[in-house]
Amino acid sequence: MIDTVSPAVVRPFPRLPDGLPQPGRCLVMGILNVTPDSFSDGGLYSDPGDAVRHGLRMAADGADIVDVGGESTRPGAEPVGVTQQLARVVPVLRELAGAGVPVSVDTMHAEVAHAAVEAGACLANDVSGGLADSEMAATVAAAGVPYVVTHWRAPSRGMERHAIYGDVVGEVTAELLDRVEVLTAAGIDSSRLLLDPGLGFAKHAHHDWQLLARLPTVRSTGFPVLVGASRKRFIGAALSGWSDSPPAPGGRDAATAAVSALAAAAGAVCVRVHDVRSSLHAVCMAAAWGGAGLVLPSSAEAADALAR
Numbered sequence: 006m007i008d009t010v011s012p013a014v015v016r017p018f019p020r021l022p023d024g025l026p027q028p029g030r031c032l033v034m035g036i037l038n039v040t041p042d043s044f045s046d047g048g049l050y051s052d053p054g055d056a057v058r059h060g061l062r063m064a065a066d067g068a069d070i071v072d073v074g075g076e077s078t079r080p081g082a083e084p085v086g087v088t089q090q091l092a093r094v095v096p097v098l099r100e101l102a103g104a105g106v107p108v109s110v111d112t113m114h115a116e117v118a119h120a121a122v123e124a125g126a127c128l129a130n131d132v133s134g135g136l137a138d139s140e141m142a143a144t145v146a147a148a149g150v151p152y153v154v155t156h157w158r159a160p161s162r163g164m165e166r167h168a169i170y171g172d173v174v175g176e177v178t179a180e181l182l183d184r185v186e187v188l189t190a191a192g193i194d195s196s197r198l199l200l201d202p203g204l205g206f207a208k209h210a211h212h213d214w215q216l217l218a219r220l221p222t223v224r225s226t227g228f229p230v231l232v233g234a235s236r237k238r239f240i241g242a243a244l245s246g247w248s249d250s251p252p253a254p255g256g257r258d259a260a261t262a263a264v265s266a267l268a269a270a271a272g273a274v275c276v277r278v279h280d281v282r283s284s285l286h287a288v289c290m291a292a293a294w295g296g297a298g299l300v301l302p303s304s305a306e307a308a309d310a311l312a313r
């Protein structure tokens with residue numbers, strides 16, 4: 006006999022913007038960087054065939070959506086032109102979407118977002134929140150897809166100079182709401198917006214940790230919140246206090262999964278991660294813990310899953 010929790014005793018998970026998967030728990034977005042220079046997986050999936058295989062693998066691991074990007078946004082990264090980004094992401098998006106995998110595009114360029122939606126992307130993920138390209142708002146409004154608005158102050162090359170805050174949580178939240186005003190005035194339906202505090206974008210490690218610790222303040226805006234913590238420097242910084250040899254980015258997945266569980270329990274509706282399986286398990290634990298509501302499989306499905 007398998008125990009289930011009565012749906013009556015848990016808060017329902019909020020409905021996500023139309024067009025997104027609705028698994029009834031925090032979504033797991035798998036990262037697919039078709040770039041030579043991303044901080045953790047740069048160069049691994051530059052070949053379109055390798056990129057598609059990795060996207061399919063993440064889907065098989067349980068990714069709710071695969072986020073395809075063609076430009077690194079690591080501190081100091083060089084910008085990548087539209088033509089090159091299109092060549093990197095469109096074939097991969099088209100093939101994954103054709104295979105039935107929900108895909109999003111990670112781009113600051115309106116032209117890339119437009120082509121990505123044509124190729125099957127169901128969400129535009131813009132780390133600049135529309136600041137890098139003045140055409141982005143109108144493009145997303147016309148495409149009618151959900152849009153991730155990330156907190157951003159400056160391009161990667163000079164962003165560290167902008168990591169100056171009095172009250173980082175208050176300022177990031179206010180700056181995100183300023184963007185919401187501009188974006189909705191340009192025609193994007195507010196029900197399509199997700200907010201992202203932009204961990205690592207013009208922020209030092211202590212800023213990132215304050216934003217995570219006070220995630221409910223960002224949530225209090227009423228918008229769904231996405232968290233992109235995976236393998237980032239602030240995770241390495243937290244580990245370095247406890248070890249003589251803190252792990253390089255590729256060794257930070259267990260710590261990332263812990264952050265995914267905590268973010269989900271604090272109400273994040275999506276975590277963007279490199280290692281899908283560990284974060285999927287983490288957000289399922291957060292759901293089971295009760296922090297974000299719970300949708301358990303029926304007893305028959307659960308019995309079947311346990312038998313496997």
Ligand code: PMM
Pocket residue numbers: 036038043044045046074078079111130131132153155201203204231232233234235277
């Ligand atoms: N971080 C990176 C890239 N895209 N998108 C969102 N919405 N939020 C993030 O924090 C974010 C992002 C950093 O580069 P990576 O792809 O190597 O993690």
